[in-house]
Amino acid sequence: MSDDATFMLDGRPIRFVAGQSILEAATAAGTFIPNLCHHPEFKPHGSCKLCTVKVNGRASSACTTRARAGQEVASDTPELNRHRRTLLQMLFVEGNHFCPGCEKSGNCRLQALAYDLEMLNPHYEHFYPPRPIDASHPDVLIDFNRCILCALCVRASRDVDGKSVFALAGRGTAQHLVVDCPSGKLGDSDFAMTDKAAAVCPVGAILPKRVGFSVPIGERTFDVEPISAHAAHAAETRG
Amino acid sequence: MTTNEAALDTVLADLLARHGRDPGRLLQILLDVQARFARVPPEAVPKLAAALCLPIGEVESTVEFYSFLSRTSVGEYRVLFSDNITDRMLGNLTIFDHMAKRLGVRAGEVSDDGLVSLDTTSCTGMCDQGPAILVNGIAVTRMTLRRADQVCELIRSRVPVAEWPADFFRVDHNIRRADMLLAADFTPGSALKAAIGLGRDRFLEEMRISNLRGRGGAGFTTAVKWEAARNAAGDERYIVCNADEGEPGTFKDRVLLQYYPERVFEGMALAAYVIGARHGLLYLRGEYLYLRPRLEEKLTELRALGVLGRSIFGVDDFAFDIEIHMGAGAYVCGEETALIESLEGKAGRPRIRPPFPVTSGYRGRPTVVNNVETLAKVSEIALNGGAWYRGYGTRQSTGTKILSVSGDCARPGIYEYPFGVRISQVLEDCGARRPRAVQISGASGQCLTPREFGRRIAFEDVPTAGALMIFGDHRDMFEVALNFARFFRHESCGFCTPCRVGTTIQAKIMDKIAAGHGTQYEMNELEHLHEVMRTASHCGLGQTAGQAIADTITEFRGDYEKRLARKDFEPAFDLDAALDRARDITGRDDADSRLVDEGWHARETTR
Numbered sequence A: 001m002s003d004d005a006t007f008m009l010d011g012r013p014i015r016f017v018a019g020q021s022i023l024e025a026a027t028a029a030g031t032f033i034p035n036l037c038h039h040p041e042f043k044p045h046g047s048c049k050l051c052t053v054k055v056n057g058r059a060s061s062a063c064t065t066r067a068r069a070g071q072e073v074a075s076d077t078p079e080l081n082r083h084r085r086t087l088l089q090m091l092f093v094e095g096n097h098f099c100p101g102c103e104k105s106g107n108c109r110l111q112a113l114a115y116d117l118e119m120l121n122p123h124y125e126h127f128y129p130p131r132p133i134d135a136s137h138p139d140v141l142i143d144f145n146r147c148i149l150c151a152l153c154v155r156a157s158r159d160v161d162g163k164s165v166f167a168l169a170g171r172g173t174a175q176h177l178v179v180d181c182p183s184g185k186l187g188d189s190d191f192a193m194t195d196k197a198a199a200v201c202p203v204g205a206i207l208p209k210r211v212g213f214s215v216p217i218g219e220r221t222f223d224v225e226p227i228s229a230h231a232a233h234a235a236e237t238r239g
Numbered sequence B: 001m002t003t004n005e006a007a008l009d010t011v012l013a014d015l016l017a018r019h020g021r022d023p024g025r026l027l028q029i030l031l032d033v034q035a036r037f038a039r040v041p042p043e044a045v046p047k048l049a050a051a052l053c054l055p056i057g058e059v060e061s062t063v064e065f066y067s068f069l070s071r072t073s074v075g076e077y078r079v080l081f082s083d084n085i086t087d088r089m090l091g092n093l094t095i096f097d098h099m100a101k102r103l104g105v106r107a108g109e110v111s112d113d114g115l116v117s118l119d120t121t122s123c124t125g126m127c128d129q130g131p132a133i134l135v136n137g138i139a140v141t142r143m144t145l146r147r148a149d150q151v152c153e154l155i156r157s158r159v160p161v162a163e164w165p166a167d168f169f170r171v172d173h174n175i176r177r178a179d180m181l182l183a184a185d186f187t188p189g190s191a192l193k194a195a196i197g198l199g200r201d202r203f204l205e206e207m208r209i210s211n212l213r214g215r216g217g218a219g220f221t222t223a224v225k226w227e228a229a230r231n232a233a234g235d236e237r238y239i240v241c242n243a244d245e246g247e248p249g250t251f252k253d254r255v256l257l258q259y260y261p262e263r264v265f266e267g268m269a270l271a272a273y274v275i276g277a278r279h280g281l282l283y284l285r286g287e288y289l290y291l292r293p294r295l296e297e298k299l300t301e302l303r304a305l306g307v308l309g310r311s312i313f314g315v316d317d318f319a320f321d322i323e324i325h326m327g328a329g330a331y332v333c334g335e336e337t338a339l340i341e342s343l344e345g346k347a348g349r350p351r352i353r354p355p356f357p358v359t360s361g362y363r364g365r366p367t368v369v370n371n372v373e374t375l376a377k378v379s380e381i382a383l384n385g386g387a388w389y390r391g392y393g394t395r396q397s398t399g400t401k402i403l404s405v406s407g408d409c410a411r412p413g414i415y416e417y418p419f420g421v422r423i424s425q426v427l428e429d430c431g432a433r434r435p436r437a438v439q440i441s442g443a444s445g446q447c448l449t450p451r452e453f454g455r456r457i458a459f460e461d462v463p464t465a466g467a468l469m470i471f472g473d474h475r476d477m478f479e480v481a482l483n484f485a486r487f488f489r490h491e492s493c494g495f496c497t498p499c500r501v502g503t504t505i506q507a508k509i510m511d512k513i514a515a516g517h518g519t520q521y522e523m524n525e526l527e528h529l530h531e532v533m534r535t536a537s538h539c540g541l542g543q544t545a546g547q548a549i550a551d552t553i554t555e556f557r558g559d560y561e562k563r564l565a566r567k568d569f570e571p572a573f574d575l576d577a578a579l580d581r582a583r584d585i586t587g588r589d590d591a592d593s594r595l596v597d598e599g600w601h602a603r604e605t606t607r
């Protein structure tokens, strides 16, 4: 394997294969770099910026930056984690996240990261945007209040389902998720429960109907272990 | 089918045919739809999507991105006031309020009869002859109360904009200092012939020797960019001229396009000759719509002269032509990858780099994106050689630079200097008496104080895309920073978290300070936000969106502090206003139902 090489992540060597991003290589090695808009099965998007690291002193997104031999990457530093807490706070105040009443609580990556990075409060004034929910589809509910604009559903629907049911529209904080049909309602689109796009939302924005709270709160993925430890275990299981 | 819908179908069929049913021309089609219906009718969206084989969501995405497209009707006459800080300093708000009163319409609204709508817009690039407005997309300069009255009258009498007095639309070049570029005569075709005489490789070598660097801001070496595009694999290559010029305070590209278009187009042809491009695209900001007919004419002339076309000047494998694409009110589209997205008809969200445009740009092909001024300079090198060119300017910044000077000075306008000129020299030449600060390179640039006026305009000292806004000693620098904060909130594309949310929080905090409710706490918050946006944002917009605030906090802290409340902390929301609904429900309005300290939102300036 002549392609193999290593870079340094917070002082530890990480092996990588040519073409891998810093985030992919770190994840494969069981080292967690916080991330929200990344999903191993899709093209990186690079929008949430939670994965921002310093590569040879320069800030860049770990999910979109190629790993190269000899890079010095800093990720778990007080400064970068302080920035990450701010980014999380931004996402929380921009939407309407009432975790105690959210079906995704415990499985939500936004919530899990907030715990992991010790975000203790939202800090900024809430925007309280009015975002009506879309319950038009028989099997799936979209609660736009919790959408963090990560475009995972957009990518899944376009690249895997071949449907392009979702798109992001609007500029600045007016940006929002739109559904591909004249009425703009999910029920009128050709979205199906079996779509990949139905299963990728990292937060509680796209939820299956009628299966609420089948796993009790307290026993869910990130209730049991923090997201960083979870990622490390997942890497171990994969070997 | 209603008649309206029949009319829509006819118009769309015609537009689609004229644009060759090319999904890449979606934005251009939507601009035509907007011009025709004073909005993009909701029914047009699925129809266009079907005709162009695009998902509806993608069409929506484009419609909602651009300020000059609207879902709801704007007035038959759409009046937009340029709202840069320089327009403010020239009193645009007084004129705005006057017009609003006379026309009986409020900011952001349409008059009841649908005749007129009134709103503000980001800097329209007329800073040396403002306050400026756009009427149905066409620039009107030098607004006064008198001119506002005349405009109101013309609108009331429904006189078509094309029949308004020509003087309203006069755009002066205001060239105050001309040097190697602006003072020279130029014969169209001469530079191209000279380059062809040298051959591709030797001309590129001259470009390298000249050390010409990009004038769009980043200062990248032009020859290196061209060479990379030439060497990249691809079945087509493109030359894109970046005429988005959205940086507040910048207007030199406008002057070049209006008075030196043959220089710019020939620069594009020269680039095409070197890299082997057959197609050129000029991305013209929507605010410069008034330039379009003359630019189209110029292209026709150049085709007749053989500067554009097939087998140009007898070179068999050299065919090149140029097409103009309009922008639609989005500053971020000046960023080269957002610009390419926009050229492809999409929302202008910056791409992930790498790949860079030189390897994968417009339609995934090798693409050179150059600024208007950069391209205008290329003809000088073709005519006079790289060594001659290097004789001007400094070692690292060769040639001349065109500055757009505005603000508090006697002679605002265009100044061309060899690189290395001291800021103090510029200030003296333009007649700036007692300047308190100079904002270099627009809202995203640096704010310099008199202490630094001895510094030089050059990539190695004070780099600039060309704007120099001057603030006299009577100006309040907090107002300047506030104007920029609102600009960035409006212009953030929304792609990445730090810029999308950060620019909004930043503007909210600035509004809070403006309303007299900020404290030391807010000052620290602003500095922290800048740090996060600068570090984590995806593109230059977010990375610089807090710079002016950081600079003015450092240099003009007093302008902030005089507004701060004498407290350590004030809540971000208005406690009393929050009780409104409760009072409503309970039907109470007595003294006990009110908090003593009157809410600050009530007193907050609305603009």
Ligand SMILES: Cc1cc2nc3c(=O)[nH]c(=O)nc-3n(C[C@H](O)[C@H](O)[C@H](O)COP(=O)(O)O)c2cc1C
Pocket (backbone or CB within 6 Å): B213, B214, B215, B216, B217, B218, B219, B220, B242, B243, B244, B245, B246, B247, B331, B332, B333, B334, B335, B336, B337, B369, B370, B371, B372, B374, B375, B539, B540, B541
């Ligand atoms: C937010 C933003 C706005 C920009 N606006 C412009 C612009 O209006 N005109 C321009 O030429 N370059 C602009 N740029 C720089 C371009 O991305 C690019 O560097 C430039 O067009 C390259 O041309 P040059 O090498 O000739 O300078 C902008 C960059 C950013 C980040």
Ligand code: SF4
Pocket (backbone or CB within 6 Å): A146, A147, A148, A149, A150, A151, A152, A153, A154, A177, A200, A201, A202, A203, A205, A206
């Ligand atoms: S709905 Fe979920 S997956 Fe889709 S953009 Fe919003 S947060 Fe991301």
Ligand code: SF4
Pocket (backbone or CB within 6 Å): B332, B350, B491, B492, B493, B494, B495, B496, B497, B499, B500, B537, B538, B539, B540, B541, B542, B543
């Ligand atoms: S920095 Fe701002 S403008 Fe740039 S991509 Fe992010 S949100 Fe968009």
Ligand code: FES
Pocket (backbone or CB within 6 Å): A034, A035, A036, A037, A038, A045, A046, A047, A048, A049, A050, A051, A052, A061, A062, A063, A064
């Ligand atoms: S995970 Fe890298 S930007 Fe979101």
Ligand code: FES
Pocket (backbone or CB within 6 Å): A097, A098, A099, A102, A104, A105, A106, A108, A109, A110, A111, A146, A203, A204
């Ligand atoms: S737990 Fe609240 S949105 Fe996920």
